[in-house]
């Protein structure tokens with residue numbers, strides 16, 4: 001049986017002409033037609049009034065967002081606990097201090113109640129947090145009304161980590177357009193890929209230009225090399241943008257295929273007691289269902305999450321536990337955490353299933369049969 005992967009790159013066949021044109025024109029570096037066009041297409045896709053700058057990774061884009069938000073040494077940044085470490089590492093690059101916020105039970109994202117508690121505590125200790133980084137984990141939009149209200153009430157910069165959520169939306173507005181700054185990832189496992197890459201989404205041209213300035217070694221206007229700020233080599237190449245342009249042609253298709261995967265699993269598991277899926281809480285939430293996630297109730301199924309994961313592995317099917325809560329990671333253990341033990345429960349019982357837009361129906365059937373026969 002061939003291996004079924006969790007989420008692998010899905011090329012469209014439209015990439016090569018753009019790559020070829022870049023090679024023919026000798027535009028292989030960080031300037032060129034593909035880069036400009038890819039950014040324009042992303043801006044057009046996301047919203048009328050956003051400005052996008054592409055970077056070598058989502059992590060680099062998030063680092064730029066923190067710099068644009070003026071996050072510096074000793075600043076407090078409120079971070080989502082149930083997510084990938086890349087969502088928090090840039091806070092440490094800036095020598096700032098993450099404070100972890102636990103999950104609510106409906107979207108598994110940042111809990112607004114815990115967030116407010118953390119903000120109030122910081123303020124009463126005489127130190128207002130500098131920024132909030134909210135994540136739409138697995139493509140599920142976070143509770144944006146509540147989180148935006150808190151950011152505005154306490155006047156804190158909101159950064160949106162939409163690495164997994166391109167194409168998801170909340171009350172009709174695309175994820176990646178809510179934050180003062182937002183970030184996307186085009187890593188190989190995400191909704192679309194540029195082989196490796198990301199983007200910072202800004203609210204105006206000046207912020208975009210500043211992001212590009214910092215991402216291209218912060219060169220001042222001068223005929224020689226002149227620098228007054230620390231620069232980074234974070235800009236996306238025109239070759240990676242070529243892949244992105246080819247991928248933009250299939251973005252909508254990739255989203256509907258991921259959503260179809262989710263529906264397939266939902267129908268299949270409706271008959272199995274003790275398995276529940278992460279689902280949109282109301283019609284205002286549209287997840288791109290980047291990954292389909294299930295919770296396995298050990299009392300009802302008689303099997304733990306790890307039993308199921310190992311069984312899938314034996315059948316050459318890759319699955320993965322949900323994020324290990326970041327406050328339990330050795331590197332982050334010394335920072336404060338606000339929230340319940342719900343994150344731990346998610347980690348203990350949750351599993352991400354193969355969810356790529358290139359999964360075949362036969363593969364999905366195989367996955368569901370392997371799980372169903374194991375639990376029976």
Ligand SMILES: *Cc1c(COP(=O)(O)O)cnc(C)c1O
Pocket residue numbers: 057058059060083084086087135161163164184185186187197198
């Ligand atoms: C993938 C991802 C990132 C990092 O993006 P890269 O392009 O891999 O650097 C950050 N945050 C989240 C939530 C992600 O899933």
